[in-house]
Amino acid sequence: MIAAQALTDMAPGFADLALDAQRTFRRLMDSMAKPGRVTDLDVLVSPPVPGFEAAGAIALALLDFETPVWFPDDADGRRLANWVRFHCGCPVTTDPAAAAFALAGPHNVPQIDHFNAGDAKYPERSTTLLIVCPALVGGAAIDLTGPGIAEPLSIAPAGLSAAFWGAVAQDRARFQLGVDLVLTCGTQIVGLPRSTRISPSSAKGK
Amino acid sequence: MTIANQSNRRAYNYAYLDEQTKRMVRRAILKAIAIPGYQVPFGSREMPVPYGWGTGGIQLTAAIIGPDDVYKCIDQGADDTTNAVSIRRFFARVADVATTERTQDASIIQTRHRIPEAPLGPGQIMVYQVPQPEPLRGLEPRETETRAMHAYEEYGLQYLSLYESVAAFGRIAGGAGYPVLVDERYLMSPSPIPKFDNPKLHQSEALHLFGAGREKRVYAVPPHTDVRSLDFEDYPFEVQSWDEVCGLCGCGESYKDEVILDDAGNRMFVCSDSAYCGDRRVAGHAGPMAGHALDGLATGDDNTDDDAAAVGIEA
Amino acid sequence: MAYVSVKGGERAIDNAHRWLDEKRRGDPGVAEIEVAQIREQLSLAVDRVMAEGSCYDPELAALALKQARGDVTEAIFLLRAYRTTLPRFGMSQAVSTKDMAVQRRVSAAFKDIPGGQILGPTFDYTHRLINFDLADTGPDTKATLASKPLADQMPTIASVFAHEALLETPEADPADGSEPYDLTREPMAFPAGRDQRLQALARGDEGFLLSLAYASQRGWGNTHPLCGEIRMGNVVVEFQPEELGFPIEVGEITVTECQMISNFEGSAERPPQFTFGYGLVFGHNERKAMSMAIVDRALRHAEVGEAPAHAVQDEEFVLYHSDNVEASGFVQHLKLPHYVDFQAELQFIRRLRREWQAARAPGDGLSEAAE
Numbered sequence: 001m002i003a004a005q006a007l008t009d010m011a012p013g014f015a016d017l018a019l020d021a022q023r024t025f026r027r028l029m030d031s032m033a034k035p036g037r038v039t040d041l042d043v044l045v046s047p048p049v050p051g052f053e054a055a056g057a058i059a060l061a062l063l064d065f066e067t068p069v070w071f072p073d074d075a076d077g078r079r080l081a082n083w084v085r086f087h088c089g090c091p092v093t094t095d096p097a098a099a100a101f102a103l104a105g106p107h108n109v110p111q112i113d114h115f116n117a118g119d120a121k122y123p124e125r126s127t128t129l130l131i132v133c134p135a136l137v138g139g140a141a142i143d144l145t146g147p148g149i150a151e152p153l154s155i156a157p158a159g160l161s162a163a164f165w166g167a168v169a170q171d172r173a174r175f176q177l178g179v180d181l182v183l184t185c186g187t188q189i190v191g192l193p194r195s196t197r198i199s200p201s202s203a204k205g206k
Numbered sequence: 207m208t209i210a211n212q213s214n215r216r217a218y219n220y221a222y223l224d225e226q227t228k229r230m231v232r233r234a235i236l237k238a239i240a241i242p243g244y245q246v247p248f249g250s251r252e253m254p255v256p257y258g259w260g261t262g263g264i265q266l267t268a269a270i271i272g273p274d275d276v277y278k279c280i281d282q283g284a285d286d287t288t289n290a291v292s293i294r295r296f297f298a299r300v301a302d303v304a305t306t307e308r309t310q311d312a313s314i315i316q317t318r319h320r321i322p323e324a325p326l327g328p329g330q331i332m333v334y335q336v337p338q339p340e341p342l343r344g345l346e347p348r349e350t351e352t353r354a355m356h357a358y359e360e361y362g363l364q365y366l367s368l369y370e371s372v373a374a375f376g377r378i379a380g381g382a383g384y385p386v387l388v389d390e391r392y393l394m395s396p397s398p399i400p401k402f403d404n405p406k407l408h409q410s411e412a413l414h415l416f417g418a419g420r421e422k423r424v425y426a427v428p429p430h431t432d433v434r435s436l437d438f439e440d441y442p443f444e445v446q447s448w449d450e451v452c453g454l455c456g457c458g459e460s461y462k463d464e465v466i467l468d469d470a471g472n473r474m475f476v477c478s479d480s481a482y483c484g485d486r487r488v489a490g491h492a493g494p495m496a497g498h499a500l501d502g503l504a505t506g507d508d509n510t511d512d513d514a515a516a517v518g519i520e521a
Numbered sequence: 522m523a524y525v526s527v528k529g530g531e532r533a534i535d536n537a538h539r540w541l542d543e544k545r546r547g548d549p550g551v552a553e554i555e556v557a558q559i560r561e562q563l564s565l566a567v568d569r570v571m572a573e574g575s576c577y578d579p580e581l582a583a584l585a586l587k588q589a590r591g592d593v594t595e596a597i598f599l600l601r602a603y604r605t606t607l608p609r610f611g612m613s614q615a616v617s618t619k620d621m622a623v624q625r626r627v628s629a630a631f632k633d634i635p636g637g638q639i640l641g642p643t644f645d646y647t648h649r650l651i652n653f654d655l656a657d658t659g660p661d662t663k664a665t666l667a668s669k670p671l672a673d674q675m676p677t678i679a680s681v682f683a684h685e686a687l688l689e690t691p692e693a694d695p696a697d698g699s700e701p702y703d704l705t706r707e708p709m710a711f712p713a714g715r716d717q718r719l720q721a722l723a724r725g726d727e728g729f730l731l732s733l734a735y736a737s738q739r740g741w742g743n744t745h746p747l748c749g750e751i752r753m754g755n756v757v758v759e760f761q762p763e764e765l766g767f768p769i770e771v772g773e774i775t776v777t778e779c780q781m782i783s784n785f786e787g788s789a790e791r792p793p794q795f796t797f798g799y800g801l802v803f804g805h806n807e808r809k810a811m812s813m814a815i816v817d818r819a820l821r822h823a824e825v826g827e828a829p830a831h832a833v834q835d836e837e838f839v840l841y842h843s844d845n846v847e848a849s850g851f852v853q854h855l856k857l858p859h860y861v862d863f864q865a866e867l868q869f870i871r872r873l874r875r876e877w878q879a880a881r882a883p884g885d886g887l888s889e890a891a892e
Contacts, residue, residue: 018220022272025232029270030329032239033413033428062236064229066706100233120357124237124246147242147389147431150409176357176391180240193240195389195428224606230706247708252601257847258854282861289857291531319861337854348837350711375873381865400865420847422708446868464864478861 011046013060013087020045024061028182031191036144036153038136041187048079054184055103055130056083063088063101070099070115070127072108102129106159112167117177126194128180134159136185141201144192154201155190157183162200169198221268221301227251231269231424235415238426243388244356245339250422260293261419263316263335267297270331270415271314277303278312283320283461283478290318307481319382321403323460323482326412328429334397336418339425341385341395361393364436372441381446387434388427396433402445402461407433450475453495455486465500476500545590559583568775568804569593573845574600575705575724577774577803594726598846605705612700614759614768618752618778618801623675625805626752630782634750636675641753642805678750678780679797688749688782688795713836718820719813723802725843727809733833734815742831744818749782749797753805777802781814785825796825 014020024043031039047056063069063084068091071077071084080103081092093099096114104110109131118126133139139158142165160183171178171194178194192198219225227249234248253261271277279294281287285307293316294305306312309324316333326332342352345363355361364385371379384401388394396404397416407414407427414427427433437443451458453465453474460482462475474495477483487501546553560567560583570582574597582600589595625641628634640646642664654660682688692715702717704724710717722730737743755775759768779800787793798818800810819833832838842848 017225019272021225021228022221022270026270026272029232029235029239029413032236033426062229062233064226066226066230067233121353122247123241123244124234126237128236148239148428150430176241176244178240180236193236195240195242218606224608226609227605247710249706249708251605251705252598252846253605254602256598256853257850259850259857261850282858286530287858288534292534295531295534318857319859337851349709349841350837376876379869381869382862398859398862400861402865420851446865461861462864463860464867478864 010086011048011083013045014043014057020057021061024057028058028061028189028191031182031189032148032180032193033191034148035146035191035193035196036149036155037190039189039191041189043187048083049076049105051106051132051186052080052103052184053187054189055132055182056080057187058130058182058184058189059084059101059103060087063090065089065091067091067100068093068098070094070096070102072104072110074105074108076105077103096127099127102127104129104131106132106134109160109164112164112171112179115179117171117174117179120176123176123178126177126179128182130182130184131160133157133183133185136183136188136190140165143199143201144196146196148193149196155183156201157185157190165198165200168192172197218300221271221297222254223251223265223268227265228269231265234424235266235269235426238415238424239413239428241392242427242431243386243392243394243425245418245423245425247422248424250419253419255292255296257420258337259289260316260318260335262417262421262424263318263333263419264293264296264417265419266333266415266417266424267314267316268301270333271297271301271303273302275301275303275313276311277301277305277314277316278307278309278481279305279316280320280322280479280481281318282463283322284480286480308485309479309481319398319400320461320478321399321406323477323479324485326406326410328411330412332412332414334399334414334416336395336397336416336421336423338383339395339416339418339421339423341383341393356392359391361387364393368436368438372438378437378441378443384443385436387436389432390434393436394425394427394433400446400461401435401443404433404435404443405445409433448475451493452477452483452486453493453498454501455483455491455496456493457483457486457491474498474500545588554587556580556583556587559586565805566591566593566596568802568806569727569809570596570600572803572806572809573597573724573726574604576600576604594845594849598849601846609706611760611762613771614761615694616756616758616774616776618756618776619674619677619680621675621752621754621756621776621778622773623671623752623754625754626675626750627748628678628750629748630678630750631681634676634678634681636672639671643807675752678782682795686792686794688797689785691797691799709840711837713840715817715821718836718840719799719801719817721840721843722800722813722816725813726845726848727806727812729843729845729848730812730816731808733819733839734812737815737819737831737833742819742822742829742833744781744783744798744815746781746783746798746815746818748811749780749795751777751779751807751810753777753807775804777804777806777810779807779810779814781811781818783818788826796821 020043024041027039027041031037041054041057043057045053045057070093071081085092096102097116099115102115115127115129118124135158137156139156139160141154141156144153175194180194181192183190230249234246238246253264255261277297279290281290297303298305309322314331314333318335340352342355342364345367346352368378382400383395383398384404386394386396386404396407409430411429413429416425435443448462452460454476457477460477460479463478465474465476467473560579566586567579567582570585570593571577585596585599589599623639625643626639679688702714704720755773757770758772758774760771761768781798782795785794785796798814800813802809816833816839820836822829822834829835
């Protein structure tokens with residue numbers, strides 16, 4: 001039983017290491033350059049926890065021995081950690097401030113200010129936080145402005161509390177520091193780099 | 207013996223760089239996009255071309271390119287300059303991509319010193335080869351000092367330098383690599399593009415990635431981002447213009463190369479952007495020197511004078 | 522005379538490369554040089570290419586020298602560009618120079634030291650007279666074998682001083698087992714740790730370090746160096762795979778090590794003692810190892826309370842400019858076309874000239890100048 005579970009958890013990674021990683025990265029780059037837009041990664045990987053398809057593909061595309069990664073300390077988090085460590089050889093850290101990347105599920109979105117926001121001289125030494133949402137629509141509307149956004153834009157990902165968005169807004173207020181966010185659901189992603197200024201939508205309310 | 211056995215059989219990875227190096231470059235690109243105009247240090251590798259030949263741009267292209275891309279490479283605005291030809295050939299070989307000279311058809315445009323004249327569209331990526339990423343380096347040689355200036359947004363030294371040039375020359379000096387402020391936060395060198403091209407960065411539809419291999423820095427301007435060339439209210443930023451039109455296509459608005467025709471001081475001006483000029487000529491535009499020998503060269507006709515170029519003599 | 526702008530197509534590049542190949546080969550009537558000949562008979566050039574190329578492989582370094590037509594900097598570049606494509610398996614154990622199979626070992630500090638002075642294969646006391654006999658096939662000389670073998674271990678100069686604490690103790694390895702800085706994977710960062718500095722110097726250009734060391738000796742940041750010890754020979758390289766738990770030997774390399782001793786008059790915290798600068802390079806290269814040790818010591822000014830006043834004591838200056846692959850590339854890239862930026866300069870200078878001339882023209886020019 002345990003062996004069978006472990007075997008399932010070692011579900012394969014990219015079919016084509018170079019090209020799948022390239023395709024995944026390219027779409028991620030596009031969504032960080034154009035924050036707020038929903039992009040489908042269109043890459044087939046099956047991490048051991050359903051719903052983490054896009055987050056898993058991004059992990060495979062970007063993580064290796066140079067990138068400490070943080071997972072929630074729960075059953076899903078540990079299964080994902082094993083899968084990612086198996087494919088990427090990355091160190092897993094329990095200290096969010098030491099994490100280059102972090103993957104969190106929809107049920108336990110962590111405190112954003114526990115992660116590394118970089119320092120004034122090296123703001124890039126910050127955590128990139130991937131959050132898997134129950135859906136990328138249907139939640140409270142959030143207005144976005146900033147680089148990469150031509151016209152004011154709203155997103156409404158589900159499962160994220162007002163307190164979470166309040167913490168993100170505070171994080172954004174200290175640019176050039178900040179945690180870069182990627183919201184995902186299934187194979188879809190929305191980029192929210194620290195340069196994106198956010199506010200609760202005035203038009204649609206909560 | 208062992209060496210002979212492995213010679214020329216060694217297969218390089220797709221797009222030359224190994225996957226770990228690509229991941230490292232890709233992580234740096236994402237941070238560069240998240241902090242527009244900030245120079246992200248990255249573990250730049252030795253490339254098979256020398257530092258100064260575009261090692262930063264090549265690493266960026268290698269990290270982003272895929273088989274569905276259409277790749278254009280220009281140097282000084284032209285597709286047929288030797289180093290542009292060499293780099294284009296490199297990627298055609300190692301990344302199995304289609305190449306083009308048409309700006310509109312390219313998904314990735316690698317460049318040294320120019321932004322094409324044709325407007326860039328959404329989804330296009332400009333990759334710049336950058337010799338010196340630090341806009342303040344000419345004013346302060348120490349990295350430790352300039353890093354602090356960026357950290358605390360202390361750009362007084364830059365404004366002082368511009369002011370001094372106004373005092374000395376009656377205008378702001380600097381024709382290429384003219385400093386810009388990105389999203390009203392980071393001072394950035396747009397690479398040695400002429401200031402003529404600076405306005406094309408402002409609220410551009412395209413993503414702009416800058417790579418400095420020797421200095422080991424990556425920085426970015428996302429699409430739809432404010433990019434302001436520094437100036438003063440009473441000495442506003444201005445770009446170059448020419449009294450002459452392009453000798454070949456008659457264009458009056460483009461950036462010009464000056465071509466020396468003889469020892470008697472005769473010269474002609476032609477579009478620096480060879481693809482743009484070629485498109486115009488195909489569309490029927492003609493300049494005062496239409497039909498000149500350069501006509502064939504500028505359209506990238508590979509058979510003209512190549513042998514002369516190879517042996518470095520004049521025809 | 523009409524000028525043709527140099528615009529090269531693919532054929533131009535191919536033609537240039539073919540000509541380069543012909544030049545490399547030289548007169549086909551002369552036998553082609555073999556890589557093994559370079560490796561065996563130009564071994565000091567091979568050593569330098571390996572050291573600054575950061576890749577210990579005499580065969581490849583010799584091939585690079587052949588391909589580069591003997592241009593050492595170009596050969597270093599070739600080896601670097603190859604090295605960077607190799608997968609990284611991990612970090613070796615630190616080599617133990619105490620256990621070196623010594624070929625040469627001298628100290629300028631003492632007349633004799635434990636283990637003895639070993640002159641070894643050195644140019645030091647050769648008379649620099651061109652040996653015309655070598656124009657033909659040289660003599661097949663064999664070195665004389667010593668009557669008794671050298672000691673297996675030779676104490677380093679540090680241990681000679683140890684019981685009196687006269688020489689500073691070298692820094693211990695970091696207790697946390699953290700890896701040393703690796704410039705091949707991370708860019709230069711400041712302030713630089715000594716690990717980063719020593720790696721940069723070990724890869725650095727021999728000529729640049731030689732000149733810095735020399736300038737320092739002449740007063741531009743003098744550390745009053747004395748050659749405590751220089752040794753050259755083979756050391757074992759060991760690697761410990763994660764899953765194995767004990768190190769395995771992966772090979773032997775030749776290295777040259779130099780400990781350069783400097784006075785330190787003492788401070789409120791530290792008693793007077795000798796400090797040292799350290800040099801270690803691949804292969805046999807005493808000029809480089811000694812220069813490196815002098816520059817290393819000069820860069821340690823803060824540790825011994827010296828006020829930095831000279832280039833050799835400035836880590837940004839030294840480390841940023843010691844790499845000849847970077848330096849050679851940036852200097853030589855000025856050959857590439859710059860006519861877009863030059864056109865911008867031309868416009869600017871022409872405009873300034875017009876104004877300059879107008880200001881000096883008789884009549885209204887004067888009033889304009891007076892504005």
